[in-house]
Amino acid sequence: MTTFPGSARVEMVMGIPVSVDIRTALPRRELAPVLDDAFAWLRWVDETFNPAREDSQISRLNRGGTIRQIPELIEVLHRCDELSEATGGWFESRINGVIDTSGYIKGWALERLSRALASAGAVDHRITAGGDIRVRGSAAPGKRWHISVRDPRTGLVRKVVFTHDMGIATSGGANVVDPRTGVKQDKLGSVTVLGPDLGAADAYATAMYAMGPVLARRFAMELAEAEEYQTMIISRDGQEISTPGFAHYGAETQLAG
Structure with a gap:
């Protein structure tokens, strides 16, 4: 099969391995700085938003300290408030007076990175960080990306998603x-939530996991009717429930690793 030349890199960021796989046929002299910038961005996000880092802006904000005027910080906090309202408070970045954007920030960072890669000419790429995946363009000439959606508890493949442009977020492993x-x-x-914006998909997946089975099913159906987000819920006993539109992107698979 014909493949794109491209380039890929994996680094530890935010305490997890993050991979950026670019398939666009760009000269290697152009791909190296693009990948350098990609991981520099992700490290900056971690340094700014990680509440476990004493020197992060979020930690300083939680201590009542002085913070830098960073547009991205205001953007993220505002969006988290919007998502809290959209989920009836089930997604919440402020608990007991402590700000923690973890349920949104990774998806947001990968979504922003995907847009930046496309703007730089690397339009065919896959970014993976834990349960968050952002794909754009093609995996090979004329071929959609094939994304295995795994059960975070067992590692078994539950669905394979075929797409050229999608954010995929799975909650349950953390x-x-x-x-x-x-x-x-x-x-x-x-x-697992599929949708056009990985940050929102990440927050919706987190919110539904917090809701529990009954409320999550109801919210998933309402979300699918109102926006372009589809959901697959796996119960504790392994049963699978998906919104109707999920089948448009996926194919049934055997429960195999």
Whole structure:
């Protein structure tokens, strides 16, 4: 099969391996600085928004310290407030007076990076960071990207998504709490959301995982009717429930690794 030349790189950022796979046929002398800039951006996001870093702007804000006037910080906090309202408070970046944008920031960062790569001419790419994936363009000439959606608890493939342009976020492998009580949630196996904006998909997946099975199913259907986001919910016992539009992007697979 004909493939794009491209280039790929994997680095540890935000405590997880992040891969940027560019398939556009650009000269290698152009691809190297593009990848350098990509990971510099991701490190800047971690340095700015990671609440576990004492010197991050979020940590300084939580301590009541002086912060730099960063447009991206205002953008993220504002968007988190919008998503909190959109989910009835089930996605919340402020719990007990502490700001933590973790349920949104990774998806937002990858979405911004995807747009920047496209603007730089690297229109065919896949970015992967944990349960968040952003693809754009083609994996090979005329070929859609094939994305395996895995159960974060077992690693088994539940669906394969075929797409040229999509954000895919899966929640369930990390700690998600009920924003009203602060109690860790584990009533669902996982929630995967497909949509045009990875940051929003990330937040919606986090919110639905926090909701639990009944509310999550209702919210997923309402979301699919109102916006271009489709959802697959895996229950604790392995049963799968998807919004009707999910099948447009995916194909059934065997439960195999």
